Amino acid sequence: MLAEKQSVKPTTEEIKAFFLLLPLLDRERREFQLEIAEKPESFVAKFLTSGFQWAHLYEVPFEQLLKVFLAIAGVDRLVAEASKEDAPYKALLDLPQEIGDMEWSGGTGGKFTYGDLLGYMHAVIGSLDCLLIYGCYLHDLIAEARQGDLQSLLKAIRIDPSVVTGPTASLFISVSVVEGDKPFLKSVGVAMSGKTGRQARYLKKFRLLMQLLHEVGELGRPTRELMELALSVGAYDRVPGAEKNVSELIRKAKKLKHKTISK
Template sequence: MLEKDLFEKLNVDHVRQLMAYLPLLEQARPELAKLMAAKPEKTAKFFESGLAWGGLYDLTIVEHLTVFSDIAGLNDFLVHAAASPDPHGEMMKLDDHPDFQEWNGGTDGQYEIQHLLGVLYSLIGTLDSLMLYGFYLNELLAKARDNSDDEALFNAIRVDPLAITSDTAAHRIARASVQADALFFSQLQNAIKGKSGKQARYLKKFKLFMQLLLEQGLLGRPNFELRALALELGTYAEDANAEKNLNELIRKFRKKKTTQ
């Protein structure tokens, strides 16, 4: 599997570097919104037919990344990186890739700019979900679909209202409509407002950090190492209770991921 091959060789130093990209992720949407407001004549093409991404959340995270790779025109680059002795080192050369410097319509030039914008926003959404709730947005919809978990659906919509256009959400809303489920629609309305708990937002950077460790097989490291790394990277504020609180958060995260 491409994603597994690409990242299986990451170590703690690589996690440090990946966490450094978090500020860029958080700045992407507001900066693009400012650009569109300042130069509407140059960004009008973004809003042509095809600007939609809710359906991407119905995919698994690997399928989602595959779509991104195709639209971004990075298939050959990622295959080459995965096959190299140092996949992470190769990924750091992405800045030199022609399609990274100037997008050319993706694989075979078959996509329009609004498709690229949509898949980029969807990736930001699913990573934001990971930071807020400890699950990719794709996973939240899977929980809603497979386990009839309405709270997972509402959390997905809180992160990105476009999740309401997914097949999973459409099916659940249709069922609620047929059943005249007033409580469901009241909860749905609250979810669309996008309000997440303060604790969820406070811990979002820490949750992303823990997920990276999990996916790279590093979550089994001793607690003192994980605590030190969390504090070093600023994923948790250092205070008198940091050691106790981090131990408890690490314990809960490990338990949550082993009982999914």
């Protein structure tokens, strides 16, 4: 997800800067939906190309998904160059402003369609939504579902209802239809409403921090060090009992990342 130079650790200020990107995800999504509502015919003609779908993209690791998306967006070379800088995180954080006014022209090699762009964009957004809500990428939930964990499959469907059109979900649903497993089919219907339960929204920054530390090999640091870092960067508010709460959350995060199937 982040820089290739994993020996370079993000600074406190760089971590805070990553947190500032979180609202952009929702803003870009809202703006895009408004554009669709204003010109639906144009949207259909431009984006809904033959075979337009993205649920199958959740079957591959996020790193692989992101790599292809960057190529489709036409910024893969820019990201690669930024990751080689002496201060890779700063360079990556500066990229959105640098590429903001770029006109899309088929991505790297000019071989992609608007449907490709939209499909991969939705898959990336869905994966990041999952990270912020459940603390793992959506592919991790799908991988757990393939191991027989149906609760993970239902979580994935709550994040993105289109998951039901993917290979893993469609297999379980088909088997349930044959077996007459109405309770499971009902659970799928409920999950498609998109309700993620009582997931603490205020922990979004904390979950992002844990993933960042995990991907740069820093999650193994002593819990107290990580607790102090989480509080210093604002991943958790300094309230009475914060140190105890954060320490427990960190221990849970370490356990979660350790058993993650996709790593």
